[in-house]
Amino acid sequence: MTDDLLGRHRSVLPDWLALYYEEPIEITHGEGRHVWDSEGNRYLDFFGGILTTMTAHALPEVTxxxxxxxxxxxxxxxxxxxxxxxxxxxxxxxxxxxxxxxxxxxxxxxxxxxxxxxxxxxxxxxxxxxxxxxxxxxxxxxxxxxxxxxxxxxxxxxxxxxxxxxxxxxxxxxxxxxxxxxxxxxxxxxxxxxxxxxxxxxxxxxxxxxxxxxxxxxxxxxxxxxxxxxxxxxxxxxxxxxxxxxxxxxxxxxxxxxxxxxxxxxxxxxxxxxxxxxxxxxxxxxxxxxxxxxxxxxxxxxxxxxxxxxxxxxxxxxxxHDLQGNARRVGGLLIERLRAVAAQVPAVREVRGRGLMIGIELTGPGTDEADPRTASAVLEAARRGGLLIGKGGGHNTSVLRIAPPLSLTVAEAEEGAAILEQALRSLR
The missing domain is CATH 3.40.640.10 (Type I PLP-dependent aspartate aminotransferase-like (Major domain))
Structure with a gap:
């Protein structure tokens, strides 16, 4: 079904309409900070539809x-x-x-x-x-x-x-x-x-x-x-x-x-x-x-x-619910956790951001040159681990973008960081 949908997508939509992943996924539903694809896989969502699902998926008050x-x-x-x-x-x-x-x-x-x-x-x-x-x-x-x-x-x-x-x-x-x-x-x-x-x-x-x-x-x-x-x-x-x-x-x-x-x-x-x-x-x-x-x-x-x-x-x-305060507290913990991981990964040039708006810039080890292939590889590895993130950057799309819903819990932040750590360490 997914392959058929991808084929139909390519036959009627513009070539320049970007899709993530070598095997694109169809997201069918979500709840809280998680979404599911059409094959039943569950993901922790650290991108929120490009920073759009701000509070939570299927938030009862909004629905x-x-x-x-x-x-x-x-x-x-x-x-x-x-x-x-x-x-x-x-x-x-x-x-x-x-x-x-x-x-x-x-x-x-x-x-x-x-x-x-x-x-x-x-x-x-x-x-x-x-x-x-x-x-x-x-x-x-x-x-x-x-x-x-x-x-x-x-x-x-x-x-x-x-x-x-x-x-x-x-x-x-x-x-x-x-x-x-x-x-x-x-x-x-x-x-x-x-x-x-x-x-x-x-x-x-x-x-x-x-x-x-x-x-x-x-x-x-x-x-x-x-x-x-x-x-x-x-x-x-x-x-x-x-x-x-x-x-x-x-x-x-x-x-x-x-x-x-x-x-x-x-x-x-x-x-x-x-x-x-x-x-x-x-x-x-x-x-x-x-x-x-x-x-x-x-x-x-x-x-x-x-x-x-x-x-x-x-x-x-x-x-x-003071989600701004939650972004400050949980985001601060997440940034520090990711910086600790990045210190052990030569491909990471910088971890930056504020609150729940975090970027991980990747370069070729030992150089200052952007490395979009590595960014794509981490994006794929994170998805396989059950985490959705974004990517961007002005130097050939070599920055991982992390922007979960602002209701993210400490436990979910730690779970996402662990998946990212595994994805980044897989670069070695």
Missing amino acids: KAVAEQAGRIIHSSTLYLNRHMVELAERVARLSGIPDARVFFTTSGTEANDTALLLATAHRRSNTVLAMRNSYHGRSFSAVGVTGNRGWSPTGLSPLQTLYVHGGVRTRGPYATLGDDEFVAACVDDLKDLLGHTRPPAALIAEPIQGVGGFTSPPDGLYAAFREVLHAHGVLWISDEVQTGWGRTGEHFWGWQAHARSGPPDIVTFAKGIGNGMSIGGVVARAEIMNCLESQSISTFGGTQVTMAAGLANLTYLLE
């Missing part, structure tokens, strides 16, 4: 909210008042930290970033955008146009003029050998120099921790230092929180809060985890920015009754 709402009405569009959308927007606005915030819901992170770029370029009357090297912001034409990761940029064409800034990757590039303070100072000097050679940009869009780029990040405070320079030039700061939002980093509710010296961003985008698998994305911005568009607009599928009901239930569960 109940979805079922009850679906029994009433699923969809009406934004042309009609939607109580659940207003209630979720009120909560997101309060949590965002942005004064006089307005919220617009979309169906994905890609669409959220599209909207943020539309708002910024319209508000600033400029189509020049700053982005970070090694970044990823989505699959659409404009989102690809600000993506600084060659592996996810299928075209050099773009409706935007994009200029790429240093700083998103701490341990590679021309400033890697500097201390943190010197690293930040060098990146700020580079930004100042760049701004001196171009017409004023609309915005800087940046992930606090680069997701597809391999869970890499700058020292705390870099974006605050950038913000001071940007503010002096009237340039907006867009924080792409599609992967870092909702407490995943443990230390903060939003990734930008590690850079909070100069206050919140002008615009925040979000998606993935808030819906726990339902299609929710969105943008939060100050009213003057959100309201700058001079034409009418709607969203046919953004903010449907059923997705908003799911988002409200999921956010309530996350806050009431």
Whole structure:
């Protein structure tokens, strides 16, 4: 059955639609932090559908909210008042930290970033955008146009003029050998120099921790230092929180809060985890920015009754059960456990991350060269051991990405670490 499904997949879907594993699996159901495939194999899920199953698979509070709402009405569009959308927007606005915030819901992170770029370029009357090297912001034409990761940029064409800034990757590039303070100072000097050679940009869009780029990040405070320079030039700061939002980093509710010296961003985008698998994305911005568009607009599928009901239930569960605190505690234990394992494996260049957002970068032993084949081998070995993880990275996809649901237990963290240890040691 699986082979037949794979053949049917290949006959009707694009060749560029990536599948994990030499023998791809069909996931049929899940519960808590576990999923099962069509052959009955059970896996501990350390990737959550690309950081999307944020709380747990089949979380009763969310499935109940979805079922009850679906029994009433699923969809009406934004042309009609939607109580659940207003209630979720009120909560997101309060949590965002942005004064006089307005919220617009979309169906994905890609669409959220599209909207943020539309708002910024319209508000600033400029189509020049700053982005970070090694970044990823989505699959659409404009989102690809600000993506600084060659592996996810299928075209050099773009409706935007994009200029790429240093700083998103701490341990590679021309400033890697500097201390943190010197690293930040060098990146700020580079930004100042760049701004001196171009017409004023609309915005800087940046992930606090680069997701597809391999869970890499700058020292705390870099974006605050950038913000001071940007503010002096009237340039907006867009924080792409599609992967870092909702407490995943443990230390903060939003990734930008590690850079909070100069206050919140002008615009925040979000998606993935808030819906726990339902299609929710969105943008939060100050009213003057959100309201700058001079034409009418709607969203046919953004903010449907059923997705908003799911988002409200999921956010309530996350806050009431302090899943941010759990990410900090369990994630901290998991990172230290993985670092202890990695110290014994020559292929591991670095274990990095925060909370339950952890990257293991692999290189050829004794070199600094990315090793995507080894990353794929570990991915396969982990699956055979009963663990699902992801991979990414700006240097030929050589980073293992670990991002379990935020309700992960200590016992499950230890179980996953043990499977990863065995997979990594199998490289010898």
